[in-house]
Amino acid sequence: MATLDGSGRPTLLPNRLGQRLTPSVVGLDAEGRLHVGESARAQLLVHPERTIAEVKRRMGLDLPVTLGDRRYSPTEVSALILRALREDAERALGGVVTEAVVTVPAYFSDAQRQATKDAGELAGLKVERLLNEPTAAALAYGVDHLDAEQYVLVYDLGGGTFDVSVLEMFQGVLDVKASAGNNQLGGSDFDQVLAAWLGEEFERAHGVSLKGNLGAQVRLKAAAEAAKIALTTVESTPVIVPYLANGRGGSPASLEVEVTRARFESMVEKLVRSTLEPMERALRDAKLSRESIAEVVMVGGSSRVPVVRRLVAEYFGRAPRDGVHPDEAVALGAALQAGLKTGAVSAAHGIMITDVSPFTLGVEVQTMAGRERVNGVFSPLIPRNTTVPVSRTETxxxxxxxxxxxxxxxFQGEGRLVRDNLLLDAYTVEGVPPARAGAEKVAVTFTYDINGILDVTTRIVSTGKEAVLVVDKRAQRLDPEQRKQARERLSREWDAGASPPVATPAAKPASSEADAEALLVAATERLATAPASVRPRLESLVEALRAARAKGDRVAAARLDAELTDLLFDLG
Structure with a gap:
């Protein structure tokens, strides 16, 4: 999250832990308190049934999320994340925050964008603008290159989605020419591939399959993510997951394996190469060659993976640009967009930005093929990569x-038949005067706004009768009364104890310490049910380990970690 400082420059705001980034993870602890961010991510390792990550992929879908004994929609989970960010922003700014610019993947569908707007409303925010993430990154890059006249490609590979946008820059204008992507591809897929291999290595060593063992799978994915991060800077790294499951004969078994960068890259290269096709499609739609691109800006945490940067460099024949922070550029660009809305940025910097529709939008029609009438044909009204806002009418x-x-x-999509596209909504217009086939005409107008929200107006030409549809009535969306009830329920549950205590920097767990934090969470919860004879030692180990970690005594922490793990394993 970011805002503009007094000079009109974008600046990141720290969360309640003093961190610049907040993981999009939501968890419900044993006391029924909601957690967002690092504390939820630590809990994911020991209580995956009460924790959710990567909810972005579920946005706009009717896929409920279960956290313990509670059920939430993906929109509600996203709202909890936005509410935590809103409160952190208010704490940092010392005032009330009611409006926000929220970024979304460029390849988000209409339903996903609507769900994101709903999430903002449930979080107590008026979402002034939904901004495509690569466009936001381009803003963060462009603010320092206002005099440049060039074509720029933004390659945005995050944890769960991939986007690419091609922009033209000239005289302070950032004109998006084309976007493409895959909203089901990201760094978590890299983690999953490596985690599957780690599971195979464990089974090969111990003769036990971890399939169906949810706790083990979560720990494997966490270990895979840590290894992926390590392999961005080293050629090989050990992966050690203690006491992952019982091995042959029921004895505790651990995973200990060395992973090389070369092996990891061979596992994920096919996934990385799949990003080349959207790049080619975006360039084709923009009517540009790869040689026309002056700068390649890479953002998203997964763009750090060496094989990603190497393949992009090979595709363009030169290294991508450095100097744009992969994790922070999107938030900084969103702050600039907020400044554009208020006039704070345009007055000082003279920036303008355009965006495009990522999908083709149209209606189902009948057509003639010779003497045969063909149903289910897709008739586009707004082709993909049309500059928005836009309004088009067809009769x-x-x-x-x-x-x-x-x-x-x-419908939304690129197929010639509607069966190959995504149905957004449907409605019936009554009152057509009876006449012979083809005599009456119906004018259909699509209006696609800057947030990627579609309005449809239908007018019977002979009578002027109109009907209007705002494409937001999908079954998984909430009506106004349902949104009000959901907002009140989320507020009650959040206020009942959502905010974790503010940690001191020394006690704050780093991402590489996630396993240790999860161990402490598990041990603390086990205290309530541990036998009286064991409880004093368990409590002593927990306190000693917390103290060692707070002091930064890694040697003592490693020893106590092993003792505590042994004791928990013995307790079962």
Whole structure:
């Protein structure tokens, strides 16, 4: 999260732990308190059934999230994250925050964008603008290159999504020419591939499969993520996960394996190469060659992976630009967009920015193939990569004698037949005057706004009768009353004890300490049910380990970690 400082420059705001980045993880602890960020991520290792990560991939889908005995929609989980960020921003700024610019993957569908706006409302925010993430990154880059006249490609590979945008820069204008991507591809897929290999190595060594063991799978993925990060700077790294499961004969078994960068890259290269096709598509849509691109800006944490940077460099014949922070550029760009809205940035810097529709939008029609009538044909009204906001009108004729109603079915996609595209919504327009087939005309207008929200207006030409559809009535969305009830429920649950205590920098767990933090969480919860004869030693080890970590005594922490792990394993 970011804001503009007094000079009109974007600056990141620290969260309640003093960190510049907040993991998008939500957890419910044993006392029924909600956690967001690092404390939730630590809990993921020991209580995956009460924790959710990567909710972005579920946005706009009817896939409920279960946290312990509670059920949430993906929109509600996203709202909890946004509420935590809002409160952190208020704490940092010393005032109330009611409006925000929220970034989304450029390849988010209409339903995903609507769900994101709903999440902002549930979090107590008016979402002034949904900004595509590569566009935000381009803003962060462009603010320091206002005099440049060039084409720029932004390659955005995050934890769960991939986007690419091609922009033209000239005289302070950032004009998005084309976008493409895959909203189901990201660094978590790299982690999953490596975790699967680690599971195979454990089974090979101990003769025990970890498939179906949720706790072990979560620990494997955490270990895989840590190894992936380490391999960005070293050629090989050990992966050690103590007491992962019982091995042959029921004895505790650990995973100990060395992973080389070369092996990891061979596992994920196919996934990385799949990002080349969206780049080529974006360049084709922008009517540019790769030689036309002056700068390649890489953002998103997964863009740090060496094989990603190498393949992008090979594709363009030169190294991507350094100097843009992969994790921070999007937030900084969002702050600039907020400044553009208020006039704070345009007055000082003279920046303008345009964006495009990432998908083709259209309706289902009938057409003639010779003497045969063909149903289910897709008729585009707004082609993909059209500059937004935009309004387009097409006129269609009735297809049957004495037809009195027209069904409008709105689709998104690139297929020539609607069966290959995504249905956004449908409605029926009544009151068509009866006449022979083709005599009556219906004008359909699509209006696609700067946030990627679609309005559809249908007008019967002969009578002027109109019907309007805002494409936001999908089953997984909440109506206004449901949104009000959900907002009140989330507020009650959040206020009942969501905010974890503020940690001192010394006690704050780093991402590499996630396993140790999870061990402390598990040990603390086990205190309540531990036998009386064991409880004093368990409590002593917990306190000693916390003290060692707070002091930064790694030797003592490693020893106490092993003792505590042994004791917990014995307790079962």
């Amino acid at each position: 269609f004729a009735t297809t049957a004698d004495n037809q009195r109603a027209v069904e409008i079915r709105v």
